[in-house]
Structure formats: C-alpha cells, structure tokens
Amino acid sequence: MKYLVVSLIAISAYCCSPKLSPDAGWGNQNWVVVELKGVPVQQSGGRRDAHITFDIAQKRFAGNGGCNQINGSYTLDKDEIHFTDVVSTKMSCNDIEFENTFLATLSTIDHYEVRGSDLVLKKKKETMLVLRPK
Numbered sequence: 001m002k003y004l005v006v007s008l009i010a011i012s013a014y015c016c017s018p019k020l021s022p023d024a025g026w027g028n029q030n031w032v033v034v035e036l037k038g039v040p041v042q043q044s045g046g047r048r049d050a051h052i053t054f055d056i057a058q059k060r061f062a063g064n065g066g067c068n069q070i071n072g073s074y075t076l077d078k079d080e081i082h083f084t085d086v087v088s089t090k091m092s093c094n095d096i097e098f099e100n101t102f103l104a105t106l107s108t109i110d111h112y113e114v115r116g117s118d119l120v121l122k123k124k125k126e127t128m129l130v131l132r133p134k
Helices: 002-016 096-106
Strands: 030-036 051-055 060-064 069-077 080-088 111-115 118-123 126-133
Touching (some): 030 096, 080 111, 096 126
Antiparallel strands (some): 051 060, 111 118, 118 126
16 A cells, blocks of 8 residues: 555656656757758858747747848647747848748748757658757
C-alpha cells in the first residue's frame, strides 16, 4: 500500500508539472536570417543583418529587416507559428527589395521546425526562412 501511495504521488506530480512552451529556448538571442526561399543570405556581421529577437513572455518579436526596425506578434501551437501585426519603420535603403520580400514571407509562415540549432520557418511543407542564433 505504501508503494501505491508513493507511485500515485509521483504520477500526479509528473502530470501536473508545468510544460515548457516550444519557444522556451528562443529568447535572449538574435535569430539571423541565413536563408530566404532557398537562397543563402549574405551576412555582414553588423546590426543591420536581417534578424528577429523573440520576447517569449509577451509572444512578441522585434528585429531588423535588413534596413528598417521591425516588430510584431506571434502565436504558437504545437508545430504551428503565425506572425501577425508585422510593422516596420519606413527608411529607404539599397536592400529594401530584400526587406520587402522578407516581411512578406514572414507574414505567410504557418509552421516551424527546429533543425539542429536552426529555426526553420515554413509555409505548409515548404521551407521559406532559416534562422540561426547569433
């Protein structure tokens, strides 16, 4: 009987323990865009490299599109992710075409996958963006 009670307590503790959100390890780092629609993205190593930083507590993101500051919200459910309310500043620069493509692509993302240390963002099953922590 003693072992039964101990077993029930252990099972109860396991079932009631808080589960980590899938994005628990995404905060406190810049996720740099290393691939966009199958094309490698050249990095300068500077602050203007296209990147996202996740605020996992608020389910918000911020970063740089390659020219302008960007931010918005995201929702996460199992392997689904959606970026919403994506906004950016409106400076003009040489790489604005890249930034426009990046932001338009980000708005179409509906799934994600963690592959090694990379965060792979997909539209259905097609890889659209690959982000790498820096």
